[in-house]
Amino acid sequence: MSKTTLIIKREFFAKVRNKSFIVMTFLSPLLFVGIAVFVGYLSTMKAEKKTIAVHDESGFFFNEFKNTDEYHYLDASKIDLSVLKDSIIKESYEGLLAIPKNDGSEKWQSKIEYISNDSPSVTFIEDIEDIINQKLTAQNYIQNHLDTLAITKSKSDVSIHLQKATGEEALKGLNEIKIAIGGAFGYLIMMFIVIYGNMVMRSVIEEKVSRIIEVIISSVKPFQLMMGKIIGTSLAGILQFLIWAFLGITAMFILSSVFGVQMGSTSGVQSQQAIEVAKDTMNSNMQMYIKELWNLPIATIIISFIIYFIGGYFLYSSFYAAIGAAVDNETDSQQFLLPIIMPLILGVYIGFFTVINNPHGTIATVFSMIPLTSPIVMLMRIPFGVPAWQIIVSMILLFATFFLVVWFASKIYRVGILMYGKKPTWKEMIKWMKY
Amino acid sequence: MNNILEVNQVVKQYGDYTALNHVSLSVPKGSIYGLLGPNGAGKTSLIRIINQITMPDSGEVILDGEKLNPTHIQMIGYMPEERGLYKTMKVGEQCLYLAQLKGLSKQEAKNQLKYWFEKLEIEGWWNKKIQELSKGMAQKVQFIVTVLHKPKLLILDEPFSGFDPVNANLIKDEIMELNKQGTSIIFSTHRMESVEEMCDYIALIHKSNKLIEGKLTDVKKQYRTNTYEVGVLSSNVEGLMYDLTQKFTLSQTDFKSLNDELKLDINLGDATPNELLNVLTQRGQVTHFVEKIPSVNDIFIKTVSEK
Numbered sequence: 056m057s058k059t060t061l062i063i064k065r066e067f068f069a070k071v072r073n074k075s076f077i078v079m080t081f082l083s084p085l086l087f088v089g090i091a092v093f094v095g096y097l098s099t100m101k102a103e104k105k106t107i108a109v110h111d112e113s114g115f116f117f118n119e120f121k122n123t124d125e126y127h128y129l130d131a132s133k134i135d136l137s138v139l140k141d142s143i144i145k146e147s148y149e150g151l152l153a154i155p156k157n158d159g160s161e162k163w164q165s166k167i168e169y170i171s172n173d174s175p176s177v178t179f180i181e182d183i184e185d186i187i188n189q190k191l192t193a194q195n196y197i198q199n200h201l202d203t204l205a206i207t208k209s210k211s212d213v214s215i216h217l218q219k220a221t222g223e224e225a226l227k228g229l230n231e232i233k234i235a236i237g238g239a240f241g242y243l244i245m246m247f248i249v250i251y252g253n254m255v256m257r258s259v260i261e262e263k264v265s266r267i268i269e270v271i272i273s274s275v276k277p278f279q280l281m282m283g284k285i286i287g288t289s290l291a292g293i294l295q296f297l298i299w300a301f302l303g304i305t306a307m308f309i310l311s312s313v314f315g316v317q318m319g320s321t322s323g324v325q326s327q328q329a330i331e332v333a334k335d336t337m338n339s340n341m342q343m344y345i346k347e348l349w350n351l352p353i354a355t356i357i358i359s360f361i362i363y364f365i366g367g368y369f370l371y372s373s374f375y376a377a378i379g380a381a382v383d384n385e386t387d388s389q390q391f392l393l394p395i396i397m398p399l400i401l402g403v404y405i406g407f408f409t410v411i412n413n414p415h416g417t418i419a420t421v422f423s424m425i426p427l428t429s430p431i432v433m434l435m436r437i438p439f440g441v442p443a444w445q446i447i448v449s450m451i452l453l454f455a456t457f458f459l460v461v462w463f464a465s466k467i468y469r470v471g472i473l474m475y476g477k478k479p480t481w482k483e484m485i486k487w488m489k490y
Numbered sequence: 491m492n493n494i495l496e497v498n499q500v501v502k503q504y505g506d507y508t509a510l511n512h513v514s515l516s517v518p519k520g521s522i523y524g525l526l527g528p529n530g531a532g533k534t535s536l537i538r539i540i541n542q543i544t545m546p547d548s549g550e551v552i553l554d555g556e557k558l559n560p561t562h563i564q565m566i567g568y569m570p571e572e573r574g575l576y577k578t579m580k581v582g583e584q585c586l587y588l589a590q591l592k593g594l595s596k597q598e599a600k601n602q603l604k605y606w607f608e609k610l611e612i613e614g615w616w617n618k619k620i621q622e623l624s625k626g627m628a629q630k631v632q633f634i635v636t637v638l639h640k641p642k643l644l645i646l647d648e649p650f651s652g653f654d655p656v657n658a659n660l661i662k663d664e665i666m667e668l669n670k671q672g673t674s675i676i677f678s679t680h681r682m683e684s685v686e687e688m689c690d691y692i693a694l695i696h697k698s699n700k701l702i703e704g705k706l707t708d709v710k711k712q713y714r715t716n717t718y719e720v721g722v723l724s725s726n727v728e729g730l731m732y733d734l735t736q737k738f739t740l741s742q743t744d745f746k747s748l749n750d751e752l753k754l755d756i757n758l759g760d761a762t763p764n765e766l767l768n769v770l771t772q773r774g775q776v777t778h779f780v781e782k783i784p785s786v787n788d789i790f791i792k793t794v795s796e797k
Contacts, residue, residue, distance in 0.1 A: 061591060269573065270573055274563055274592050275591055486505060
């Protein structure tokens, strides 16, 4: 067995047998699901019902306000306005909607007031305005002898039909799905780089602190050790990822079978017809979405994910390894880590803010070429369809940079692992490259 | 080829700092070779070059008749001064790993480990983690790891630091036995007692330069001053002193004895010991007569402070 293989094996098992790895692997999906369930539960909790007193002098509008889960409208037209205002201050009601009698004057509309101690939400105010406007409009139609039926008939409701140049059907909201898929992969790469890059760094520091490093590099080349460490750690990461994927798929199967049964049992209770109709429309939409999803360049996404994962992870791990070699303990590493994490964060931001608006714009394209951000940005772009040459150029750049960085990193690493007791500066680390 | 190791005109620079300045050494096969020098003299730099951890800027190293190459890694056993083991790894597993890195097959490594674990009576440690062992215990494991692959050349950098006297002796005996079986040994140290006791060759490195090299006895001969430590019982001390000062340089000294004699260090200059004895026996009873052989420590301090 070659020495590098031996090192890879040791690093892999050292990571995998570690208690924290086992705990992380099986606990973090649980945590993730737990948090999702908790947030879901919170959002289903009903908000406290708010009572809105409506002082409608004419009594013309009140019937239009329908009670909802959130708001209860109380007809307070008979009560004196000043009394009502007092009770608002005492917080007997959430708010008071005061609609004075329509005297026909132009200023009348601006006299409609909403009084509350809290500032109301925009949607709530817009809803109230809509209700009043609709009622008034309808009244105006009648007053102006317009045929309301004709007006309703003549209203149009355009929903633009999306289609690709190839003639395939396209769906609204697909961009969101695409960015979600690309974003998920891009984000995953960033997480893996940070978590496993840190592991590489810690493992290098551990060898320095335990002073075993010189024993080992009298048997193997520092470069072999560094690469073995990076590869072994990445394999542990890939194993963790596979376990998560497996758990996820298993969970999906369990969930879908459980929910499938539930759907069948409830259908008997409700009107069969309504269910059928709903199912039909939902199915056709869902089928479209599923079809669209299948039409995404899935093979390209997965293959690129693997390639960008390896390239990006190796590139950043070399940085992490060099930093680990240069410092004596983890606290000292902070100042060197910031410049490494910045491009990763930049990549994610560009992905979520620029790519979604303009996936093939200059900024998105440039950052999907720059090796430090390309694994994240390019993966977010790929679901939108990226010309093959761009992907290839970006990959070549990534791997070329990786080889360059690994070469420099190994020089810093070689010198750094044998240096003790002083905190190096950037300047010194550059000097080490010349040794 | 009578030398296991030859270092020819090796230069190593770190930036502006010269760690080794045209250093040459020859380590004879089967010898115990003491590499001496104060801290920062360049010993570790030299050892790292021999171990191919770093490359010399110029000069060459010849191991067992061949220019240094990667296959030599298996021939060398190196115990660095800064040494340690993976703290959370089990002893047995760790030894197997390090032995395999040296090029042993798993089976060979297991056999060797069994032999050494029995020899040092640590069979029960196989499944313990290093962090569960005491420092001295861990050092034993470290020693096994160093010699496991039966190296032809053993390089030990400050080997006895971290050992209690009992274990230090145990390890010393093991080293001597390995030497008897033909292993050449390089000792790097600034602890002179162990050098005096074990080494048959020494080299002194100071400020990146080699100052002295050779057989320990030859070096001592070179540094002998022809001074004798003398004890003499005499009734006529003044007469004796007068006679002695005519021919030799004297100084008072002290050593342990049962008599209340006159104790002197006498430098003979060009004279022979017999001439001195003649003078002494004429005037009194000689109770003590020993040549003052310079200790390695004396030589070390003398050379280092001269330069």
